[in-house]
Every structure is written in structure tokens, then in C-alpha cells.
Amino acid sequence: MPTVQPGYLSVVATPIGNRDDISARAIATLRAADVIAAEDTRHSRPLLLHHNVDVPLVALHEHNEREVVDGLVRRMLEGQSVALISDAGTPLVSDPGFRLVRAARAAGIRCVPVPGACAAIAALSVAGLPSDRFVFEGFLPPKAAARRSRLQELAGEPRTLIFYESSHRVAESLADMREVFGGAREAVLARELTKLFETVIGEPLDELAERVAGDPDQQRGECAILIGGRGEEADARLAEGQRVFALLREELSPAKAARLAAAITGAPRKSLYEAS
Known part of the structure; x- marks a missing residue:
């Protein structure tokens, strides 16, 4: 009896806003997959339909990742190919997928990156802050005390800092950053990147925190905050x-x-x- 050749896992980046920010290779990979593991199938289905991708979907998110991973690895060992996507951008970057990639590699399954959009890198590319060395911190703790504690740990970091933040906490986080890092520190708010109301505002933390606190429009949508490293x-x-x-x-x-x-x-x- 012939030996079954295992399938593979494709980690596919999807747009962070504009649906056309997806590569031809990514579309071909998604169409060729036996199953697509998506963070939120309801969110991803319109994007897939827009690009004529008709492949079965399975939900893979932070609440079910442990349970779903074994089944997906088993399918790949039986010869099927799986494509992993998140709601937006590159999977695993502040999104689910780490356990699946780790389990697939442990099982000897080939993991293939299909690169594309990433909000952190897109923001860094237009921020005007040093980009040769940077630190991605993802989301800060939602509780004020824990958030300030983490910022204190980063106060002396010389590299550019990149954070994601929710719209309803962006003003509070900027105020905490001003308090911890000082108002003179360079900062950039990159909001709704690649979307209709995209804005990129660069000011010292004093001015940026004050501006965002006084403008409800800057407290909406997907936000990335970039802070210049501590320097002389x-x-x-x-x-x-x-x-x-x-x-x-x-x-x-x-x-x-x-x-x-x-x-x-x-x-x-x-x-x-x-x-x-």
C-alpha cells in the first residue's frame, strides 16, 4: 500500500483593510487549499467570495485553538493542505495560529509563509521614526495599573516601539505613555490604515495625547501607536x-x-x- 504524503500548512496574510491588498499567490494558495482555518469565518467569508475562493472554512480562534489544532494536524498528515488566515493581516501577529504552526512543525508538516499585509509594518513604513531596529509589543494590558507598569519597563528602550490599541482605550494609553515616557517623546498614531478614513499623525506625545483626547474621530477604528526610542x-x-x-x-x-x-x-x- 503506497505511503500517504502529508499535506502542508500555508500561513496566508490577508488585507488589513483594502480588499485588493492581497497577492495573486495568496489567492491561488487559498483556492488550492482543502480547508481554510479562519479566525472568524463570518468575517473572512466576504473577502474570500470577493476573490472567488470557494473552500470549506473552519473557525480557529483563541477560545478553540487547543481543540481544533489536533484535527487540522491529522488532516494534513492524511494528505490535505490547510491555509491559515486571520481577520486581517499576517496570522500569529497578535492573532491566533501559534499553536497550529507549532503542532504542525512538531509533526513534521511543512509550513509555508505566504507574506502580505501587516499593520505594524505598514505603520512603521510611514511613521518617519527610526525603522532599522524596532520592538513590536502588540496590545498593552487593558487595566490601567498593569498598562503603566508595562510602559515603565519599556521607558528606557532605545528602539522604536510599536503597539496595537483598541479604539476605546487609545486616548487612555496615549495619556499613560505621555506620563511614563515624557511629553517630548516622538509619537505617531496610525489609524484605519488602507481604509477610507486612514490617518497618520506624528507629534510629540504631549501634543498627540491632547489632540486625540479632544477629537472623538481619532478614537475610532483600528489603531497602531508608534513611539520613538529613548534617546539623547x-x-x-x-x-x-x-x-x-x-x-x-x-x-x-x-x-x-x-x-x-x-x-x-x-x-x-x-x-x-x-x-x-
Whole structure:
């Protein structure tokens, strides 16, 4: 009796917004699969139908991954091919799939990456922050105390930091980042990337936190927050701003002195004003 050749697992990136941000290879891989493991089948089905992919779906999410993995590995050992997708972007990047990939590799099954969109990398590419070295932190803890504790651990990190955040916590997280990292730290909010209301706002944390807190439109949709690493430049800018502010303060009101010192040195106006 001939030996059954095992199938393989394809880890397929899907669009983070615009449905056309998917490669021809990804579409061909999905069409050729025996089954597609999707984070939310209801969410993924319209995308698949849009690209004429008619393949059975099975749900694979954080609540059932342990139970579903064994069945999918067994199917691949019997010769079937499985494609793994998440709701958006690259699977396993703050999404389910780690247990499936790990189990497949342990079983000797070939795992094939089919690359494409990733919100963290898309945001980094347009943020204007150092991109040669960076740290992806995913989602911060939802509880305020735990979130601040984690930010304290990252305060001295010299590499660019990338976070995902939910729309209903983005203002709180930016306020905590300002408190922990300091208002002078460079920051970028990349929101609704590749979608109709895409915005990329880069300002010192002082200004960005204040702007988002006062604008409900910037508290909607999918958000990525990028923070410049701790460096001597930001510290020097704030120190120079404080020096200039102190000189101007001898002749001007605190508000006007802070505004001029910020314009001259690039230091965050709010940090200078509050220091008065």
C-alpha cells in the first residue's frame, strides 16, 4: 500500500483593510487549499467570495485553538493542505495560529509563509521614526495599573516601539505613555490604515495625547501607536526648551513664553508650560 504524503500548512496574510491588498499567490494558495482555518469565518467569508475562493472554512480562534489544532494536524498528515488566515493581516501577529504552526512543525508538516499585509509594518513604513531596529509589543494590558507598569519597563528602550490599541482605550494609553515616557517623546498614531478614513499623525506625545483626547474621530477604528526610542536627542531638546523658556519667562507670560520656546527649540509646549 503506497505511503500517504502529508499535506502542508500555508500561513496566508490577508488585507488589513483594502480588499485588493492581497497577492495573486495568496489567492491561488487559498483556492488550492482543502480547508481554510479562519479566525472568524463570518468575517473572512466576504473577502474570500470577493476573490472567488470557494473552500470549506473552519473557525480557529483563541477560545478553540487547543481543540481544533489536533484535527487540522491529522488532516494534513492524511494528505490535505490547510491555509491559515486571520481577520486581517499576517496570522500569529497578535492573532491566533501559534499553536497550529507549532503542532504542525512538531509533526513534521511543512509550513509555508505566504507574506502580505501587516499593520505594524505598514505603520512603521510611514511613521518617519527610526525603522532599522524596532520592538513590536502588540496590545498593552487593558487595566490601567498593569498598562503603566508595562510602559515603565519599556521607558528606557532605545528602539522604536510599536503597539496595537483598541479604539476605546487609545486616548487612555496615549495619556499613560505621555506620563511614563515624557511629553517630548516622538509619537505617531496610525489609524484605519488602507481604509477610507486612514490617518497618520506624528507629534510629540504631549501634543498627540491632547489632540486625540479632544477629537472623538481619532478614537475610532483600528489603531497602531508608534513611539520613538529613548534617546539623547529628545532629552536634549526638552532641556534646551526649558532653558529658553526660563529666559523668556522673565519678560513674558508663561503661556506666551512656552509657545515661543516650543517654536524655537521643538520641545513640547505643554511640558514647558506645565513646568512653570
